[in-house]
Amino acid sequence: MPDSVISMDKVNKWFGALHALRDINFRVSAGEVVVVAGPSGSGKSTMCRTINRLETIDSGTIRVNGETLPAEGRELAKLRSEVAMVFQQFNLFSHLSILDNVTLGPIKVLRQSGAEACKEALGFLDRVGIGDQAHKFPAQLSGGQQQRAAIARALAMRPKAILFDEPTSALDPEMVNEVLEVMTQLAKEGMTMLVVTHEMGFARRVAHRVIFMDAGQIVEEAPPEAFFTNPKTDRARDFLSKILM
Amino acid sequence: MRGLMKAATAFGMAIAIAAGGSANAADFPAGSKMDQLAKAGKIRVGVQTQYPLIGMKTLSGYEGFDVDVARLIAAKLGIKKDGIEFVPVTTPTREPFLEQDKVDMIIAAYSITPNREKVIDFAGPYLPSPSAVMVKKGNPLGIKSMKDLIGKKLCGPSGSNQESYISEHFPEVRKTMVLFDSSAKCAQAVINGQADASTTEVAILAALSKQNDGQLQVLGINYDMSLYGVGLKKTDDKTFCKWINKTLEEAYKDGSWAKAYNDTIGTVVPGGAPKLPAIGASCPG
Amino acid sequence: MNELMGVISTLLRAFVTTLELTFLSAILSLVVGILAAAMRVSPVPPLRWAVSVYVRLVRNTPLTIVFFITVFGLPQVGVNFSFFSFALLALTLYTATFVAETVRAGIQAIPIGQIEAARSIGLTFTQVLAYVVLPQAVRSVVPPLASTFIALFKNSSIASAFGVAEAISVMTNMVNVHSTIVLSIMGATAAIYVALALLFGRAFTWLERKALIAR
Ligand SMILES: Nc1ncnc2c1ncn2[C@@H]1O[C@H](COP(=O)(O)OP(=O)(O)O)[C@@H](O)[C@H]1O
Ligand SMILES: [Mg+2]
Numbered sequence: 001m002p003d004s005v006i007s008m009d010k011v012n013k014w015f016g017a018l019h020a021l022r023d024i025n026f027r028v029s030a031g032e033v034v035v036v037a038g039p040s041g042s043g044k045s046t047m048c049r050t051i052n053r054l055e056t057i058d059s060g061t062i063r064v065n066g067e068t069l070p071a072e073g074r075e076l077a078k079l080r081s082e083v084a085m086v087f088q089q090f091n092l093f094s095h096l097s098i099l100d101n102v103t104l105g106p107i108k109v110l111r112q113s114g115a116e117a118c119k120e121a122l123g124f125l126d127r128v129g130i131g132d133q134a135h136k137f138p139a140q141l142s143g144g145q146q147q148r149a150a151i152a153r154a155l156a157m158r159p160k161a162i163l164f165d166e167p168t169s170a171l172d173p174e175m176v177n178e179v180l181e182v183m184t185q186l187a188k189e190g191m192t193m194l195v196v197t198h199e200m201g202f203a204r205r206v207a208h209r210v211i212f213m214d215a216g217q218i219v220e221e222a223p224p225e226a227f228f229t230n231p232k233t234d235r236a237r238d239f240l241s242k243i244l245m
Numbered sequence: 246m247r248g249l250m251k252a253a254t255a256f257g258m259a260i261a262i263a264a265g266g267s268a269n270a271a272d273f274p275a276g277s278k279m280d281q282l283a284k285a286g287k288i289r290v291g292v293q294t295q296y297p298l299i300g301m302k303t304l305s306g307y308e309g310f311d312v313d314v315a316r317l318i319a320a321k322l323g324i325k326k327d328g329i330e331f332v333p334v335t336t337p338t339r340e341p342f343l344e345q346d347k348v349d350m351i352i353a354a355y356s357i358t359p360n361r362e363k364v365i366d367f368a369g370p371y372l373p374s375p376s377a378v379m380v381k382k383g384n385p386l387g388i389k390s391m392k393d394l395i396g397k398k399l400c401g402p403s404g405s406n407q408e409s410y411i412s413e414h415f416p417e418v419r420k421t422m423v424l425f426d427s428s429a430k431c432a433q434a435v436i437n438g439q440a441d442a443s444t445t446e447v448a449i450l451a452a453l454s455k456q457n458d459g460q461l462q463v464l465g466i467n468y469d470m471s472l473y474g475v476g477l478k479k480t481d482d483k484t485f486c487k488w489i490n491k492t493l494e495e496a497y498k499d500g501s502w503a504k505a506y507n508d509t510i511g512t513v514v515p516g517g518a519p520k521l522p523a524i525g526a527s528c529p530g
Numbered sequence: 531m532n533e534l535m536g537v538i539s540t541l542l543r544a545f546v547t548t549l550e551l552t553f554l555s556a557i558l559s560l561v562v563g564i565l566a567a568a569m570r571v572s573p574v575p576p577l578r579w580a581v582s583v584y585v586r587l588v589r590n591t592p593l594t595i596v597f598f599i600t601v602f603g604l605p606q607v608g609v610n611f612s613f614f615s616f617a618l619l620a621l622t623l624y625t626a627t628f629v630a631e632t633v634r635a636g637i638q639a640i641p642i643g644q645i646e647a648a649r650s651i652g653l654t655f656t657q658v659l660a661y662v663v664l665p666q667a668v669r670s671v672v673p674p675l676a677s678t679f680i681a682l683f684k685n686s687s688i689a690s691a692f693g694v695a696e697a698i699s700v701m702t703n704m705v706n707v708h709s710t711i712v713l714s715i716m717g718a719t720a721a722i723y724v725a726l727a728l729l730f731g732r733a734f735t736w737l738e739r740k741a742l743i744a745r
Contacts, residue, residue: 434602
């Protein structure tokens with residue numbers, strides 16, 4: 001499967017007695033945008049985090065670009081840098097300026113020169129529409145601006161894919177769109193994306209595929225139109241009826 | 246009236262002195278320090294706690310020559326053994342303890358010096374205490390005199406008479422001296438080869454070399470023939486001071502002084518009990 | 531009065547040794563303490579255990595005993611330094627445990643999201659510590675470190691019992707010789723300690739403010 005940027009095979013994960021991921025199988029191909037939906041506690045975040053090895057797994061295989069995730073160490077760090085992550089709480093480094101937040105990875109991990117990283121970072125910040133905020137600290141920005149900065153930080157790593165874990169859930173409603181617009185733009189440019197979100201409008205417009213999870217399992221997998229108009233399982237129907245109210 | 250009182254006091258004293266060891270409260274002039282102590286049946290004596298054979302606190306209590314001398318004096322006041330309260334003192338606490346009446350007397354390897362006599366009184370001396378030098382068994386550096394210690398690591402207790410004596414008389418030796426807070430640590434340093442020699446009172450060295458048997462050796466280099474005295478609060482009234490002098494002389498004559506010496510220092514220092522030097526430090530005659 | 535002035539000038543010279551001991555072991559214990567804290571939060575269990583044993587053992591041992599074991603124990607296994615170096619070693623071993631605990635607390639106070647974000651961009655464990663965790667921890671550890679180092683300053687006096695002619699050692703000698711002014715000598719020594727400690731306090735307050743500004 002050389003085309004799969006991310007692939008999971010029979011992945012299982014337990015938190016003590018809780019079976020958080022059950023036999024997860026799925027692939028994300030290059031250029032694909034996959035939306036992950038499902039009720040709270042169904043394992044969406046856990047799945048994202050295992051791909052980045054922020055969580056370990058108990059069985060199964062996760063591959064990034066065809067390479068199995070290695071154990072802790074330099075190799076893992078390298079693979080991690082190929083899959084960027086955007087968090088619900090933004091998680092910008094609070095002691096660094098926005099610019100330094102974006103350049104830290106390129107300088108320390110990609111070994112770019114300071115000047116080069118800086119120039120590119122300003123380019124990414126412009127792309128997400130906050131080029132004028134480069135020298136501020138995270139606490140001085142609005143939530144929407146912070147999340148866009150976090151996306152710029154992800155882009156600066158020139159990743160093969162970006163994982164979004166509910167990127168708009170912590171935002172005030174009026175800021176949701178500015179972030180979704182940036183994400184839509186990225187999708188159009190061909191970025192491979194795995195997006196955990198409840199924004200069904202975004203899923204309809206942008207996603208190539210929707211994965212529906214419940215109780216640690218992938219229950220349904222379909223193109224967005226099919227998923228939204230004709231969900232096959234009761235659980236998905238139930239979920240959609242609540243979320244689309 | 247006054248004259249009569251004075252005469253009575255003098256008479257009382259004469260009796261007390263004549264009576265010697267078998268004193269009781271009535272034998273001392275009323276209001277005198279001896280009288281107060283005898284009546285109370287208690288005396289507080291400042292002693293060292295870490296000088297083997299001189300003033301040492303062990304699990305079983307206080308022991309050493311200083312402690313025996315304290316008991317000897319207490320006995321002559323008619324104070325029973327359990328009426329003696331030993332108070333641990335250290336170099337810097339001795340003068341303040343006397344000045345602030347925390348103790349009635351101090352018998353704590355307390356060398357009589359002119360500087361100290363400015364602030365306190367000394368009865369005695371009760372012991373000549375020369376300092377000596379101890380080295381590793383076999384004297385590997387061949388040390389024969391104080392001069393041989395120039396450039397060597399000579400270990401001594403900080404704040405000790407040896408330190409001040411060497412500073413004054415052998416400044417070249419002082420330059421490379423190392424100081425610890427106890428002579429026992431110096432002995433360990435010599436055993437470890439971290440110091441070349443150790444110095445302090447000869448009695449302490451002898452005790453330490455006996456404890457670490459076979460590893461250390463006391464050399465015949467004696468210096469600083471300092472004399473130990475009984476420290477007392479400075480007063481114009483020298484009655485107590487003189488009484489202690491008298492008591493020490495008697496103990497010397499009747500052999501109890503020599504017995505105390507032989508029971509303690511004499512167990513490690515050869516040559517028997519020394520001659521007691523002329524009595525009368527702060528209160529001559 | 532003249533006598534006291536003479537004593538004070540001798541004392542001041544001895545304080546140079548006290549300050550040398552304090553500064554050198556402050557720097558060394560900062561290095562050792564940060565390394566120990568890093569090992570304590572590292573993903574390698576044996577490192578964590580080793581540091582945890584070291585910290586618990588040394589931190590709860592009276593400093594005098596740490597000195598004793600260092601000064602007299604090490605030579606018996608063939609390690610021999612000068613008494614000053616031994617004192618430096620003992621003070622560093624002891625103080626580093628306090629630094630390690632302080633830094634560890636500082637590290638653990640950092641939101642986990644900061645660390646996850648740093649790992650997710652591909653920083654290695656050491657890089658995460660160096661560029662994200664420690665710079666943020668500095669802010670919260672400066673005040674407790676100030677107390678640790680002021681304690682170190684005073685703790686350095688234990689070296690007087692182990693062959694180092696620092697302030698307290700010299701004070702003890704002075705007290706023996708100048709028996710008429712014992713209390714003045716001690717008062718003067720205390721005053722110098724207090725003055726220097728207050729000065730350190732100032733320096734740390736300044737550092738703290740700098741650490742806050744440099745966010
Ligand atoms: N670190 C953890 N320790 C124990 N349980 C966890 C942990 N993280 C998540 N869980 C549990 O795993 C399940 C899945 O959580 P999560 O992946 O966060 O769900 P979602 O993102 O879909 O809301 C939940 O029941 C959650 O309580
Ligand atoms: Mg979640």
